[in-house]
Amino acid sequence: MRKAFLQLHTAVFIAGFTAILGKLITLNEALLVWYRLLFTIITMWALFALQKKLQRISTKDMLKITGVGVVATLHWLTFYASIKYSNVSVALVCFSLVGFFTAIFEPIITRSRINIIELLLGLIAVLAISLIFHFDPTYKTGIIIGIISAMLGSIFPILSRGQLKFHSAETVTVYMLTGGFLFLTLALPFYLKLFPTENLLPQGSDIIWLLILAWVCTVWAMQLSMRALSKISAFTVNLTYNLEPLYGITLAFLLFREDRMLTGAFYVGLGLIVCSVLLQTLLVYRSGRKISTKS
Template structure:
């Protein structure tokens, strides 16, 4: 159990490190995502084919996962765009609003009742982002991209649930990333036209960080989280991943000293967001504990 928790938090730390690497890589966000998807998908095809983890799925499912992959590619595009136009910390603060958009959008997709407390906590997160947006105008473009990034991720998380029960995670992610790379490749000519760049071949240092991003922050982080799921519940893993933006912001503070370039409004907004995340984690944990106790009492 202890090893599972260790692997889980290593996975979260690696996921949080993606923002730090996004600032290190000098490619623009379009080419950064294109290379990341290419390296990650090729690696997963080789790795999971050799270990026989890929299952056969229908052409219809492949098409759907390709569409989800395109949304994922747009999510990463806006995430790294947020970093380029603002910084790692601001991008990750916006990333933390995923829960709010999930609470709003999920009932629309599945015709479920909106949970008022989740919307309220999401509004606290949005209030935190607004404080930063209002008092730090230089980050406005980055914040807008960050919010779009959060909306896209919320949609991806909602629509991919229909596959989780019948397709294993290795197959899901491999087809998702491959679909993301293929669809992004199709729209790259338009992207280059709208956002021209002086170069698209990575420098030597860029290649190094791209490999770290793909192999460690994508493939290895995924493998650690799957290993953790063998010992821990999906609930525990999903709840723990709420710490990803917190880990990422702390890494940005330590590596880039971003805390020195941020104003009081950022820390006020961040405090509101962390407060909302902590309360949501406590609330869900408490509900899970009560449900488990109730089930045990019934059984006894």
């Protein structure tokens, strides 16, 4: 069990590090995501094929999963664009809105009841973002893009969850990321025409950061999460992932000294988000205890 918890927290820490890599890589957001997907799907196809973990699926399911991959790719694209137009800390604070958007979109997509408590906790994150946006308009563009990213980031897990009922996690992930890669490959020429850039190929240390992003932060992190999930309850795994933005922001403060670039409004907003995470942690822990007691 101790090993499983270590694997879980390693995976969450690595997830927080993806934002740092987005800052370090000099490519624009579209090329960054394209190379990340390229290296990831080549590795996953080879790895899962050797492990015989890939399943055959129908054309209909394949199209559904690749469609989810398009949404996931747009989430990554806007997430890294938010970093490029603001900084790591601002992008990760906006990422905290995922819970709010999930509370809205999950009942609509799954036709279930709205969880009022989750919605209220999400509204705390909305208040935090509005405070930062109102008092510190420096990163206005990055905040707007970050909010769009959070919305997209809430939708694709809901859509992919339905497919996980019928197919293995490896199969869904590989087809999802492959669909996203094909979509971005087709869209890339138009994107680069709208947002031209001089560097089309990774420069200097970019290739190293991209390989770390693909192999460590995507392939390995996913494997760690799956191994942890086999030993730890799903609610504990989801609960621990609330720490991802906090890990990322701490790393940004240490590596880039972003704490010097931010105003008091940011810290007030960050404090509200930390409070919402703690409240959510308490509520989920209590509900988990109740479930375990009843069972």
